[in-house]
Amino acid sequence: GAVVSQHPSWVICKSGTSVKIECRSLDFQATTMFWYRQFPKQSLMLMATSNEGSKATYEQGVEKDKFLINHASLTLSTLTVTSAHPEDSSFYICSARWTGGNTEAFFGQGTRLTVV
């Protein structure tokens, strides 16, 4: 299957700082990318959907100013957690698909963010 690379795989940051997570589709062009958050022993919670070249669509309850998403190219989307706080500590996963929909999405390895 297609490869999606997510970086970093883990990061520890101080409270109040910002952290950027990258999601790259290595061997295909991703017109749509999704960002999820996963709490321990829970499922994936969709945070936002981004289409290349346009603004991300955020799910209800997700602060767009807190979680900045950029999808500037067909192979790269970034999630920036701004002014991180300990409650932002979580596992973040991105996925990418090459068309607008109804094809399988491929997932990155995930990023474990710990805010201290």
Next chain:
Amino acid sequence: SQELEQSPQSLIVQEGKNLTINCTSSKTLYGLYWYKQKYGEGLIFLMMLQKGGEEKSHEKITAKLDEKKQQSSLHITASQPSHAGIYLCGADLEYGNKLVFGAGTILRVKS
């Protein structure tokens, strides 16, 4: 997602036994996907179903989508320890706009 109900939440089976995981929605599913995850890692794509009544198999895993495209099941035959993990059903509830997931099923296989 509350839009996708997945059951059971967890399952412990003896090696060699069969098992079924269900995924149900009150909405029409435009695409239904089954993934497997080891906790703290990414998701591994298993199967995709799109047509009502569709059934797919890979090795000992079979997935079905009902005719109304609102319910799917994942069946594992003769389970092995390698099948252990978290199984997630995901679906497109609107064409291409968002991919949401059920709560997941934690599967343990006892040797």
